[in-house]
Amino acid sequence: MKVISAVLTAAFVAVASSAAFADSRVFIVANQSDGYGIDQCLAKGEKCGAHAALSYCKTRSFTQAVSYRRVDPDEVTGSVSSQGGLCQGGKCDEFIAITCQR
8 A cells, every 4th residue: 555655646746846847938929910810819819829829839949839818918017008008099009928838
């Protein structure tokens, strides 16, 4: 019984430590309408944005895109408030958060 307990403990530690060393990073990018609809796929977290998010991550030496979604400017630390210049001519800038992992 002690052997089984020791094996299970070792397996748990191995799994927990490998997850702890996973390198992930969130990139905040401007959501610019490109006329192809990819911007909306990314912003809404829809399946059609998966390839664009993965491509973005791969160009930055990451292996996968864990998630992608629209973020409010207030969620971004150090961003300009919505009254401070993100809106011009009735159009406001939007941002996408892409989480990449190695």
